[in-house]
Amino acid sequence: MIDVAIIGGGAAGFFAAINIKMNCPTAKVVILEKTMKTLSKVKVSGGGRCNVTHNCESYSELASNYPRGGKFLKPLFKEFGVTETINWFENNGVRLTTEDDGRMFPLSNTSETIVNLFESKAKSMNIDIDLKSMVTDVISEEDGTFKIHLQDISQPIHAKFIILAAGGMNKNDSGNFLKNFNISTVNGVPSLFTFNIKNEELATLAGVSVERGKIKIAGLKQPYHGPILITHWGLSGPAVLKSSAWYARDLFDKLYQFDCLVSWLPINSEAEALSVLENIFLENPKRQLNNLHVLDLPNRLWQYVLLMAKVDPVKRCMETKKVELNRILENLIRMPFSISGKTTFKEEFVTAGGINLDELNPSEMSLKNYPNIYAIGEMIDVDGVTGGFNFQAAWTTAWFAAQSISRKII
Ligand SMILES: Cc1cc2nc3c(=O)[nH]c(=O)nc-3n(C[C@H](O)[C@H](O)[C@H](O)COP(=O)(O)OP(=O)(O)OC[C@H]3O[C@@H](n4cnc5c(N)ncnc54)[C@H](O)[C@@H]3O)c2cc1C
The missing domain is CATH 3.50.50.60 (FAD/NAD(P)-binding domain)
Structure with a gap:
């Protein structure tokens, strides 16, 4: 025995x-x-x-x-x-x-x-x-x-x-x-998976990451903070993995088809993000938008934000209209993504x-x-x-x- x-x-x-x-x-x-x-x-x-x-x-x-x-x-x-x-x-x-x-x-x-x-x-x-x-x-x-x-x-x-x-x-x-x-x-x-996004433009940014981003899944209360990595199939990194773990059941119920908003900035409040952006514009009136440095945002990601905001990247800061600035802000702190499917995270x-x-x-x-x-x-x-x-x-x-x-x- x-x-x-x-x-x-x-x-x-x-x-x-x-x-x-x-x-x-x-x-x-x-x-x-x-x-x-x-x-x-x-x-x-x-x-x-x-x-x-x-x-x-x-x-x-x-x-x-x-x-x-x-x-x-x-x-x-x-x-x-x-x-x-x-x-x-x-x-x-x-x-x-x-x-x-x-x-x-x-x-x-x-x-x-x-x-x-x-x-x-x-x-x-x-x-x-x-x-x-x-x-x-x-x-x-x-x-x-x-x-x-x-x-x-x-x-x-x-x-x-x-x-x-x-x-x-x-x-x-x-x-x-x-x-x-x-x-x-x-x-x-x-649990612990990455998000798939069908978006060829985004895929060209594979490898670009931010240290302190935020993800908020539509219809679910809690946003998750942390590094976000763009991959050739979508989004990964600790903020994504945390979202996938805490909402494992909700996302399963949604058959992994859902919308989310991503903030690329290490700033929590919208007012603060706007003031940071306005200051950068004021301090660099003659600079073209595509040459700006916005905090630690990788330049390729900044170009993508301008593209999504539908703002001409060669425009100078002083020529940028308020409505354009708002669109840039929106894409910096609430860039929308449609997730369609998940990919297994290889580390764990x-x-x-x-x-x-x-x-x-x-x-x-x-x-x-x-x-x-x-x-x-x-x-x-x-x-x-x-x-x-x-x-x-x-x-x-x-x-x-x-x-x-x-x-x-x-
Ligand atoms: C790729 C990968 C990387 C990971 N990296 C980490 C990490 O770095 N850190 C961390 O904390 N966690 C990590 N994890 C998670 C971690 O490995 C698991 O949580 C942990 O191994 C669970 O241990 P366990 O012994 O409960 O189960 P398991 O490790 O899954 O072991 C269960 C065993 O039971 C056997 N078994 C199943 N059914 C039967 C049966 N009917 N009869 C006999 N045997 C059976 C299986 O073959 C298996 O060998 C990782 C997971 C994966 C997949």
């Missing part, structure tokens, strides 16, 4: 397995992974560098980066948050370093370091890793243990505890093996949805109705914005599950 069967050999599954073995070295722990490889996402994460976590001042600030599950995670972060994560990796020989924007990576700057750490720990701790072991069914036995059925393998596995760590749940996949249990789930929809994408958080005992990560089944990582209805928050949720939830199971085993 296996003590703990972990379904899914990803970040959360490995972190849970290792922490259980740290507390209970003799426990029999097995990771069941449906593919030929474990830790695939860790390997490609953060563009091959693995953005392990995010340097946040407080656990409240950390929790504020989760469009779904922040409230649930907040008390957990108090006990196992960023500091504990940094210490955990450091105690296991991996130092993390912080970038200017707060993202934390292994000092080696490669995800191989994390993969190697997990794999070598699993080996030295005698954690069994069964590849090509897709769980198709879990059955509850009368004595409180579980029978786990695998695809193409006739003999089921018996385990005392199960950890569900099978990642993001879509309509037709992983969660199907839970069909014998009454566990409510929230439908999975994509996640699924919003999963096991309903109401099903869980938060301080244990066990299911309220099935106390010997645990659920962690992306499989539960928790997801963060880009920047290391999704791995942090995996480490934290896995750590809590490991502590709870360890207490029950000992």
Whole structure:
């Protein structure tokens, strides 16, 4: 009989397995992974560098980066948050370093370091890793243990505890093996994606970015601030990704067809933006519009603003009419775009949805109705914005599950 069967050999599954073995070295722990490889996402994460976590001042600030599950995670972060994560990796020989924007990576700057750490720990701790072991069914036995059925393998596995760590749940996949249990789930929809725009003129600006832009999606309340990058297919960058994460469900419902307004300026108020623009015009009366420097706006983007504002770019500032100035202002702070579709963001994408958080005992990560089944990582209805928050949720939830199971085993 296996003590703990972990379904899914990803970040959360490995972190849970290792922490259980740290507390209970003799426990029999097995990771069941449906593919030929474990830790695939860790390997490609953060563009091959693995953005392990995010340097946040407080656990409240950390929790504020989760469009779904922040409230649930907040008390957990108090006990196992960023500091504990940094210490955990450091105690296991991996130092993390912080970038200017707060993202934390292994000092080696490669995800191989994390993969190697997990794999070598699993080996030295005698954690069994069964590849090509897709769980198709879990059955509850009368004595409180579980029978786990695998695809193409006739003999089921018996385990005392199960950890569900099978990642993001879509309509037709992983969660199907839970069909014998009454566990409510929230439908999975994509989060963290970029916006597609059919506009050849805009595409010529691919690579142009602003550091402090703003995006406001039509009909949705909250605008999101941050860097915006023009790509050859539309818009990307943190402000876009934040919008896609916080409004993942609304945008899914809109079938990814919606309008939005973009501000390219690092200024919040319209009055201030107008006064900045008027001053630039007053100070440069004889200069042609296309030669103006408007704050840090890239020149190619400024030319595009003039084009969209339908103002002759060779006109001098002093010849520009008030109505033209207003059109320029409008395109600087509220340039309209029609979004038609989305594109996967290659650095990091996640699924919003999963096991309903109401099903869980938060301080244990066990299911309220099935106390010997645990659920962690992306499989539960928790997801963060880009920047290391999704791995942090995996480490934290896995750590809590490991502590709870360890207490029950000992
Ligand atoms: C390209 C990319 C880059 C990313 N970069 C970052 C980053 O830098 N920082 C960050 O914080 N987040 C990043 N993320 C998000 C992060 O990778 C995930 O949130 C995290 O991996 C979730 O871990 P998990 O263990 O819950 O799920 P997963 O990593 O998805 O692991 C689940 C595992 O379960 C297996 N499985 C599924 N069903 C079954 C079954 N029935 N039987 C057996 N096994 C099964 C899967 O094959 C998989 O190996 C990135 C995501 C992607 C796609």
